[in-house]
Amino acid sequence: MQRIMRGEVEMPFAEILRVIGQFIDRTNLSEVRILETDEGLILQGLVMTGERAGERDTYQLTTDEIWELLRDARTKRGKRI
Numbered sequence: 001m002q003r004i005m006r007g008e009v010e011m012p013f014a015e016i017l018r019v020i021g022q023f024i025d026r027t028n029l030s031e032v033r034i035l036e037t038d039e040g041l042i043l044q045g046l047v048m049t050g051e052r053a054g055e056r057d058t059y060q061l062t063t064d065e066i067w068e069l070l071r072d073a074r075t076k077r078g079k080r081i
Contacts, residue, residue: 032045042058
């Protein structure tokens with residue numbers, strides 16, 4: 001997987017997987033395929049709930065959006081001292 005950078009800061013690979021996993025859980029996807037692009041990631045998966053259950057869905061996440069997911073996740077976990 002490409003490095004996800006913001007300025008001079010690189011997002012650790014484990015953090016990328018963690019926030020992508022949370023996004024997948026929140027959007028109720030299964031059988032997920034992750035495609036890497038120059039702009040970020042594309043997620044394709046099977047919708048598990050609601051009126052669209054059983055249909056395929058696709059999301060494109062830019063590197064900026066992935067950083068925002070990380071920021072939100074850290075805010076929910078609280079700050080480390």
